[in-house]
Amino acid sequence: MTYGSSSSHLNISQYTSAGASYLAVVWASCLWGVLLVLTAVDVQLAVAADSSAEGLFTPVEQTRIEAFGPWPVAVPADEGNEYSGLKWAEELGAELFFDTSLSGSGDIACATCHLPSLDFSDGRALAVGTGRHVRNTQSLLNTGLQRWFGWDGGADSLWAAALRPLLSDVEMANDITTIATRLKSDTDFVSTLRMSGVMSETQPLADEALVVVAAKAIAAYTRTLVSGPTPFDRYRQALIDDDISGRNAYPVSAKRGLKIFLGEANCSVCHFGPNFSNGEFHDTGRPFFTGVGQVDPGRYSGIKRVRMDRYNLIGKFNGKPTEQSRRKTETVKLGQVNFGQWRTPSLRNLRNTAPYMHDGSLETLRDVVDAYADIDPARLHSRGESILKPLALSDSERADLVAFLISLSIDD
Amino acid sequence: MEKRPRPICTGTAAANEVVIPDAARSVRLKVPEDINVSQPFSVHVTLCGERHAETTLTFDATMPAHGHGMNYTPEHTVIGSGDSHLTVRVDGVVLHMPGSWRWQVSVKEGREVRKLTHDVRVE
Numbered sequence: 001m002t003y004g005s006s007s008s009h010l011n012i013s014q015y016t017s018a019g020a021s022y023l024a025v026v027w028a029s030c031l032w033g034v035l036l037v038l039t040a041v042d043v044q045l046a047v048a049a050d051s052s053a054e055g056l057f058t059p060v061e062q063t064r065i066e067a068f069g070p071w072p073v074a075v076p077a078d079e080g081n082e083y084s085g086l087k088w089a090e091e092l093g094a095e096l097f098f099d100t101s102l103s104g105s106g107d108i109a110c111a112t113c114h115l116p117s118l119d120f121s122d123g124r125a126l127a128v129g130t131g132r133h134v135r136n137t138q139s140l141l142n143t144g145l146q147r148w149f150g151w152d153g154g155a156d157s158l159w160a161a162a163l164r165p166l167l168s169d170v171e172m173a174n175d176i177t178t179i180a181t182r183l184k185s186d187t188d189f190v191s192t193l194r195m196s197g198v199m200s201e202t203q204p205l206a207d208e209a210l211v212v213v214a215a216k217a218i219a220a221y222t223r224t225l226v227s228g229p230t231p232f233d234r235y236r237q238a239l240i241d242d243d244i245s246g247r248n249a250y251p252v253s254a255k256r257g258l259k260i261f262l263g264e265a266n267c268s269v270c271h272f273g274p275n276f277s278n279g280e281f282h283d284t285g286r287p288f289f290t291g292v293g294q295v296d297p298g299r300y301s302g303i304k305r306v307r308m309d310r311y312n313l314i315g316k317f318n319g320k321p322t323e324q325s326r327r328k329t330e331t332v333k334l335g336q337v338n339f340g341q342w343r344t345p346s347l348r349n350l351r352n353t354a355p356y357m358h359d360g361s362l363e364t365l366r367d368v369v370d371a372y373a374d375i376d377p378a379r380l381h382s383r384g385e386s387i388l389k390p391l392a393l394s395d396s397e398r399a400d401l402v403a404f405l406i407s408l409s410i411d412d
Numbered sequence: 413m414e415k416r417p418r419p420i421c422t423g424t425a426a427a428n429e430v431v432i433p434d435a436a437r438s439v440r441l442k443v444p445e446d447i448n449v450s451q452p453f454s455v456h457v458t459l460c461g462e463r464h465a466e467t468t469l470t471f472d473a474t475m476p477a478h479g480h481g482m483n484y485t486p487e488h489t490v491i492g493s494g495d496s497h498l499t500v501r502v503d504g505v506v507l508h509m510p511g512s513w514r515w516q517v518s519v520k521e522g523r524e525v526r527k528l529t530h531d532v533r534v535e
Contacts, residue, residue, distance in 0.1 A: 063535070147450070269509050278450045280483055280508040324452060327504045331484045 056255055061262050066240060071233045072226050073274045075144035078158040081216045082319035084223060088196045093221030096214055101182055103172035105130060110218065113137045119352040120225060125360030131170035134290040136360035139353045142346055144223035147279045151342050151358040152302025156329045158223055160311040163215035180207035183214055212317045227349050231407040257404025265391055276347035283340045284388060285375050286357055299341035303334040351409035365402045373398060421460030421497050432528045437461025439517050439528055447534055450508045457517055458499040464521035471502040472516045475509060482506055507534050
């Protein structure tokens with residue numbers, strides 16, 4: 001994360017009142033990155049005179065705006081995917097992504113629900129594959145920046161997330177043996193794997209390993225789906241460069257919306273960093289009933305699922321095991337607090353990915369803003385985000401927030 | 413000439429160290445200079461001073477204003493011990509939101525548990 005100002009140098013000493021603790025921190029450094037500061041410093045900055053170039057944002061707010069970029073950022077390698085970043089795998093994955101023959105019915109591809117024309121979402125409230133899903137299809141743009149995948153984080157890698165729909169009863173509804181048979185009959189697929197050294201004529205892969213390779217290739221492709229700069233990104237850069245014409249090109253309503261986003265609405269606490277997501281899970285009071293007597297537990301079931309997943313990063317199909325990847329999956333906590341939590345979605349390119357939320361229950365961005373502004377604390381889990389409270393936003397302030405959100409989408 | 417390792421428990425705290433006094437002893441936390449929201453990092457926790465033979469140190473972090481802690485249980489590994497110090501490396505610390513965090517070190521000696529806290533703000 002890139003945070004902060006040029007070359008500031010902080011020397012801080014402070015006492016805390018927490019028990020017997022005394023702290024003496026001399027915090028130095030920060031070329032693009034004073035990330036840890038003490039509370040008092042933040043307060044001091046917050047009350048400092050508004051000296052930002054725009055005259056609209058405080059220095060603290062301007063620092064937070066800078067943390068939303070630069071964009072695009074480098075996408076890390078897919079954990080456990082030894083083919084991530086390899087050209088042959090990306091090209092092979094692109095072909096498989098649009099291949100309907102990978103589904104049990106033969107007429108559903110990954111691209112059936114992840115349409116390029118809709119930023120790799122489907123425009124439906126709830127996904128429809130072989131059956132009807134209980135969740136909204138998430139866009140795949142910038143998906144490689146996440147640490148967990150799916151609304152519930154039920155997959156701990158992009159390749160595991162690519163594999164799951166192939167075998168899901170309500171998505172592509174296929175099985176390992178059938179998929180492997182289909183792949184082995186594909187001369188292009190087989191020759192690509194042989195040329196890349198993944199397998200040889202004398203050392204073919206077992207069915208399951210072959211399907212995992214296909215999923216890793218699909219993931220290698222989806223990792224490359226990165227969206228371009230948006231009006232907000234240009235405004236952010238104009239603020240940094242003190243570029244007046246660049247600043248003026250950004251709509252005034254979006255600037256006001258950004259101010260609310262950072263301040264009163266507190267959105268940036270979860271929608272953080274260049275991808276506007278902290279990659280973790282929160283209960284925001286959205287309903288989780290999916291039918292009479294049926295619930296979608298969200299992250300609660302996601303953690304259970306990822307722990308049991310045969311294709312998780314702890315398992316034998318992790319092609320690049322590291323301490324960090326193992327630790328993520330082994331140490332994630334499971335508790336009642338996870339019930340009704342959903343992964344914080346990126347806010348980039350929302351204009352093309354309606355409807356919104358895990359269940360597609362909100363049709364427009366205005367609906368989303370209204371849902372947060374008028375949130376009912378009684379609907380929050382007892383141990384949910386206690387910072388979520390109703391906001392007294394006027395109609396025009398809500399419109400400003402929407403204008404800001406729209407500015408996070410690439411131009412037509 | 414071989415460089416002598418810096419004494420763990422003496423001297424002024426380095427730029428990336430936090431010192432929390434605890435009666436006649438202290439706890440030192442050594443953290444990365446850059447702590448990024450939602451990015452895992454490690455903390456070295458050292459108890460400085462005379463200690464019980466079976467002392468254990470555990471590190472945790474909470475967001476008091478939000479009513480929750482971390483989403484992961486960090487892993488603790490003893491990496492150094494002696495009569496007058498104990499050092500534990502804590503891996504997999506993830507502060508998943510910007511804002512005010514409370515770091516808590518629990519020093520367990522026999523049946524006694526002392527909790528030492530340190531408030532930080534992560535941006």
